[in-house]
Amino acid sequence: MKKLRLGMIGGGPGSFIGAIHRIAARMDNYYELVGGAFSSSIEKSLETGKELGLDESRIYTTFQELIVKEKQKPENEKIQVIAIVTPNHLHFEPAKMALENGFHVVLDKPMTLSLAEALALKEIQNKTRNLLCLTHTYTGYPMVKEAKQQIAAGKLGKIRKVYVEYPQGWLSTAVESKQADWRTDPSKSGIAGAMGDIGTHAFNLAEYVSGLAVQKLCADINIVVENRRLDDDGAVLLKFDNGASGVLMATQIAAGEENNVKIRVYGEKGGLEWQQVDANTLTIKWLDEPAQTFRTGGGYTSSFAQHNTRTPSGHPEGYLEAFANIYKNFAEHILAIQNQAKPKKESLDYPSIEEGIRGMAFIETVIASGKSSQKWLDLLKVEG
Ligand SMILES: NC(=O)c1ccc[n+]([C@@H]2O[C@H](COP(=O)([O-])OP(=O)(O)OC[C@H]3O[C@@H](n4cnc5c(N)ncnc54)[C@H](O)[C@@H]3O)[C@@H](O)[C@H]2O)c1
Incomplete structure (x- = not known):
């Protein structure tokens, strides 16, 4: 090849x-x-x-x-x-x-x-x-893909609640570094700090896993470290297009936290939970039955999870593999086009670009809401 x-x-x-x-x-x-x-x-x-x-x-x-x-x-x-x-x-x-x-x-x-x-x-x-x-x-992780597929198949019933959080601690003080300098400079980072840098990841994860679109939000946006020019902390209430509600938290001043991304989604029949610190595990909690544990590499997982898994179960797949899955699927799409073949749905x-537009709409709405006394604002709806 x-x-x-x-x-x-x-x-x-x-x-x-x-x-x-x-x-x-x-x-x-x-x-x-x-x-x-x-x-x-x-x-x-x-x-x-x-x-x-x-x-x-x-x-x-x-x-x-x-x-x-x-x-x-x-x-x-x-x-x-x-x-x-x-x-x-x-x-x-x-x-x-x-x-x-x-x-x-x-x-x-x-x-x-x-x-x-x-x-x-x-x-x-x-x-x-x-x-x-x-x-x-984070959407490259097999167990995140599994979570999406379980919800898309209706296993949890109608989705009612989404909690997504991305706490980091590395900007808890006025650090100066190649990475921190441009991230705290509005001319290079944009109008948002933490909300753009990691809030967009949390937002993307919430929409990807739930299969829902955020329609409105209400944000509390803070600059905690003195003299910083962009937000380093915030919490956002979300309303999704099916009526579900949610909470998004993104902060870079949670001292001691690493990249502790976590999502929980609850439907009528049960809820699911995934976090990066235990990325190969997806927990599904049922209303009337004992909870289930899905694991990366399990033969029972969806074709989407399996397509994005490289090693037998128990061998941890992590951040680099999740990143590589994005590259792999993109390559498979390009190659299918070059070969005039139909790309696999998993690829x-x-x-x-649509997710990119949603992310930018999130940033602009979240910062506007943070500054506004009206608080609840509609998120731009982007058509195809
Ligand atoms: N997907 C993720 O999980 C993830 C994680 C970290 C960063 N990011 C994103 O990646 C981007 C880079 O972040 P980073 O932390 O690697 O930044 P960085 O400061 O570590 O690296 C930026 C690089 O761009 C180079 N550069 C700057 N101006 C250039 C120019 N005109 N031409 C060519 N190179 C130029 C710099 O020399 C540097 O090598 C940001 O948009 C950031 O939001 C994404």
Whole structure:
């Protein structure tokens, strides 16, 4: 099988998520990294590119140069997929340019700096028909997929309640670091801090697992650490389109917490619970029966969970594998199109531009609600 040729924008020395993307892209042998503009500094871009063993002619000074020069290469050589792993203010321009010039895009969340940019990106994608994948990591976990499938099959009955939380503690003080600096700067992060950085993950997880769309929300948004310019804590009441209610909590000042993502969803017949610290377990609690434990690798799980599982049960699959599942499904979709074949339904189960727009609508509504005395605000409804 020919691998998809991957290029990367961002992910230079000392960065966080670029290296995770590279591991994820390698895991199932679907991609080969062949070029990149890894930093705004050419020295740093060269440092990363050389470390990765890339041909120097394909280590670029800017993302514009990468796109222009790769586009000129023969079809059987040029990059096919571009991963964009820069801070939020540098998502829209490279994604726009990549889509417009014939590349598929893997983009990290939040999709853009503003909702207007997200909607503009959708228009560009509609015109170009190139694919975009958004790395909302947690939906890549097999037991999160299992949770979604159980709810979609009606096992819990009508959904009534969703609790989703993402507590972190690393911004409990005024830390300064490569990662903290841009995340607390509105010109680079956008109008939200914690709500954009991890609230969007929680929001995406709630909508993905429940299969419902948030219609309205009411937010309490806080800046806890003195002199910080963006929110570092918040709680949000949610109302879903079927009448269910929910609570979303995202905070970066919960001292001592790591990446403790957790979701609970309750229907008429029972509820389910998943958390990242025990990612291979999904618990379903029944109204009239003892609780059940579903485990990654169990032969009884849905085709969606099995498709995204690599090892026999009991061998822990984690964050890197969940990330890799997003890359794998995206590759399978692209390859199916290239081969004029019908993609498997399991391969189409990755976050995309619609989830990105929902995430940006969440950010803008949550911050507006936090500032407003009216509090309950409608979330933008985005049509196909
Ligand atoms: N999916 C997830 O779970 C997850 C986790 C962490 C971060 N993220 C997202 O990933 C993105 C990056 O976050 P991070 O923590 O890795 O940031 P980071 O600061 O660690 O890395 C950003 C990288 O982008 C590079 N860069 C900046 N300007 C550039 C330019 N003009 N051209 C090329 N490269 C440039 C920097 O040099 C750096 O290497 C953010 O949007 C963030 O929200 C997602």
